[in-house]
Amino acid sequence: MGDKATMISHRKELVIETPxxxxxxxxxxxxxxxxxxxxxxxxxxxxxxxxxTASVFINDDEPGLHQDYEEWLEGLAPHEPISRYxxxxxxxxxxxxxxxxxIMGREVVVAITxxxxxxxxxxxxxxxxxxxxxxxxxxxxxIGGAGPD
Amino acid sequence: MGDKATMISHRKELVIETPxxxxxxxxxxxxxxxxxxxxxxxxxxxxxxxxxTASVFINDDEPGLHQDYEEWLEGLAPHEPISRYxxxxxxxxxxxxxxxxxIMGREVVVAITxxxxxxxxxxxxxxxxxxxxxxxxxxxxxIGGAGPD
Amino acid sequence: MGDKATMISHRKELVIETPxxxxxxxxxxxxxxxxxxxxxxxxxxxxxxxxxTASVFINDDEPGLHQDYEEWLEGLAPHEPISRYxxxxxxxxxxxxxxxxxIMGREVVVAITxxxxxxxxxxxxxxxxxxxxxxxxxxxxxIGGAGPD
Numbered sequence: 001m002g003d004k005a006t007m008i009s010h011r012k013e014l015v016i017e018t019p020x021x022x023x024x025x026x027x028x029x030x031x032x033x034x035x036x037x038x039x040x041x042x043x044x045x046x047x048x049x050x051x052x053t054a055s056v057f058i059n060d061d062e063p064g065l066h067q068d069y070e071e072w073l074e075g076l077a078p079h080e081p082i083s084r085y086x087x088x089x090x091x092x093x094x095x096x097x098x099x100x101x102x103i104m105g106r107e108v109v110v111a112i113t114x115x116x117x118x119x120x121x122x123x124x125x126x127x128x129x130x131x132x133x134x135x136x137x138x139x140x141x142x143i144g145g146a147g148p149d
Numbered sequence: 150m151g152d153k154a155t156m157i158s159h160r161k162e163l164v165i166e167t168p169x170x171x172x173x174x175x176x177x178x179x180x181x182x183x184x185x186x187x188x189x190x191x192x193x194x195x196x197x198x199x200x201x202t203a204s205v206f207i208n209d210d211e212p213g214l215h216q217d218y219e220e221w222l223e224g225l226a227p228h229e230p231i232s233r234y235x236x237x238x239x240x241x242x243x244x245x246x247x248x249x250x251x252i253m254g255r256e257v258v259v260a261i262t263x264x265x266x267x268x269x270x271x272x273x274x275x276x277x278x279x280x281x282x283x284x285x286x287x288x289x290x291x292i293g294g295a296g297p298d
Numbered sequence: 299m300g301d302k303a304t305m306i307s308h309r310k311e312l313v314i315e316t317p318x319x320x321x322x323x324x325x326x327x328x329x330x331x332x333x334x335x336x337x338x339x340x341x342x343x344x345x346x347x348x349x350x351t352a353s354v355f356i357n358d359d360e361p362g363l364h365q366d367y368e369e370w371l372e373g374l375a376p377h378e379p380i381s382r383y384x385x386x387x388x389x390x391x392x393x394x395x396x397x398x399x400x401i402m403g404r405e406v407v408v409a410i411t412x413x414x415x416x417x418x419x420x421x422x423x424x425x426x427x428x429x430x431x432x433x434x435x436x437x438x439x440x441i442g443g444a445g446p447d
Contacts, residue, residue, distance in 0.1 A: 003306060003307055003308075004304050004305070004306050004444070005304075005305050005306070005307070006153050006154075006305065007153070007154050007155065007156040007293070007294045007305040008152060008153050008154070008294075009152055009154070009191035009192065009293065009294055010152075011191075011260070011262055011267070042307035042309075042441070043307065043441055044193065044342065044344060044439065044441055046193060046258050046259075046260055048258075048259075048260070049269075050268070050269025050270075050272065051269050051270075051271070052207065052208045052209050052269070052271050052272060057400065057404070058350065058404050059350045059396060059399075059400070060350050060385075060396060062385060062388065064383070064384035064385045064386075064387055064388060065383075065384070065385040065393065065396055067384050068383045068384050068385050068393055068396070068397065069396075069397070069400075072375065072397055076225070076374070077221065085213070085214075085217045086213035086214070086216050086217050087209075087211060087213045087214040087217050088213075089213055090211065090213060095214065095217055098208060098209060098214055098217070098218075099217065099218070099221055101208075102206065102208070102218075102252060102253055102254070103252065103400060103401065104400055105254065105400070105403065105404075106206070106207050106254075106257065107257065107258060108404065108405065109258050109344050109346075109405060109407050110344075110346075111309070111344055111346070111437055111439035113309055113439070118309070118437060118439065119348070120347075120348025120349050120350070120435060120437075121348075121349075122349070122350050123348065123350060137269060139260055139267060139269075141193065141260035141262070141267065143191070143192055143193055143292075143293060143294075143441075144305070144307065144441060145305045145306075145307055145441075146153070155302050155303075156302070156303050156304065156305040156442070156443045157301060157302050157303070157443075158301055158303070158340035158341065158442065158443055159301075160340075160409070160411055160416070193342065195342060195407050195408075195409055197407075197408075197409070198418075199417070199418025199419075199421065200418050200419075200420070201356065201357045201358050201418070201420050201421060225374070226370065234362070234363075234366045235362035235363070235365050235366050236358075236360060236362045236363040236366050237362075238362055239360065239362060244363070244366055247357060247358060247363055247366070247367075248366065248367070248370055250357075251355065251357070251367075251401060251402055251403070252401065254403065255355070255356050255403075255406065256406065256407060258407050286418060288409055288416060288418075290342065290409035290411070290416065292340070292341055292342055292441075292442060292443075295302070
């Protein structure tokens with residue numbers, strides 16, 4: 001039988017503006033801070049992009065890998081020609097970004113154990129921007145049980 | 150420290166039958182209704198396809214984009230020739246649908262804040278059907294804390 | 299209004315070592331066992347790879363389909379030439395595995411209803427290994443409400 005606790009919840013928004021159209025930003029410290037502030041001892045933490053041309057995903061903090069992702073995603077869903085995407089007939093030029101975000105995912109759900117991110121050795125949380133150069137938001141929502149007093 | 154509450158849960162099934170093999174259906178109003186019915190004030194809502202040739206995902210409610218998704222997925226995992234997929238040797242013709250669903254995802258987890266979907270400006274929840282023309286089910290599971298009386 | 303309950307949580311780690319570089323392993327029985335052990339009657343269960351070259355996903359337990367996935371992923375992100383990926387300049391040879399894992403996903407979140415996995419007819423949980431031949435871990439985290447006494 002699991003541990004009993006009173007349920008608590010906490011919400012935090014991160015604001016991210018990348019100077020380039022595409023970028024990967026390590027947001028692990030911000031998520032850790034939200035978990036600390038929540039007081040949740042055992043629970044779950046949802047981290048999701050609030051915009052539909054961006055991703056939140058977990059992988060390695062290694063610049064070569066991020067360049068591999070960038071080139072691979074550009075191969076699977078090229079930015080140009082802009083006319084390639086019907087979505088861009090609405091006046092947008094970010095059709096590719098809506099596709100890239102589906103590969104990398106909108107959100108991650110992470111376990112909280114003993115008040116901390118319950119992570120494997122190399123797991124880090126990234127914001128993946130595919131249509132940047134403007135303010136975007138990431139939502140962190142924590143729910144779970146409070147720890148022993 | 151987060152807000153304290155008693156934990157509650159709620160379950161709802163949606164039934165969807167699309168006339169075409171492939172389709173995208175906006176199910177946001179159904180999820181909102183399930184959250185209202187749950188009485189959850191702060192929590193998480195899981196929305197998942199109960200079938201393995203369908204997706205639930207979050208993106209834009211824009212018909213041109215949906216056509217882009219359709220063509221892109223057909224390029225990444227073509228329906229024909231049927232013989233392309235070993236899975237179809239079982240007598241099925243939906244091998245492609247099992248692949249397309251992995252790109253678009255099985256589920257979304259969304260935050261509930263003050264009794265409502267905690268969404269960015271353009272986020273909408275879609276059911277993605279890749280092997281339709283029969284009844285399929287979507288599960289909505291809500292857990293979290295009840296609001297103040 | 300949903301059912302009221304006291305919140306409980308439970309954690310379990312699975313250890314998996316596949317003899318081949320790539321493999322799919324059905325872990326549904328292990329997750330069911332963790333849910334039973336948790337005592338959670340209504341809630342959510344997170345199952346995630348703790349390593350960034352592996353996936354947890356839900357699909358069909360059909361060997362032909364798994365071979366389709368293997369070939370499809372190899373086409374989208376080939377293992378060779380090793381020099382194809384900048385990540386491999388760090389001395390690794392698993393650049394492809396970091397890409398394949400993004401297609402198949404890191405985690406699933408599943409509903410628990412009346413103490414059991416709330417699944418459609420064919421849903422099964424798989425561990426997807428893309429860089430095996432060594433011990434890897436999967437995390438199962440259960441949170442929710444205890445059932446009636």
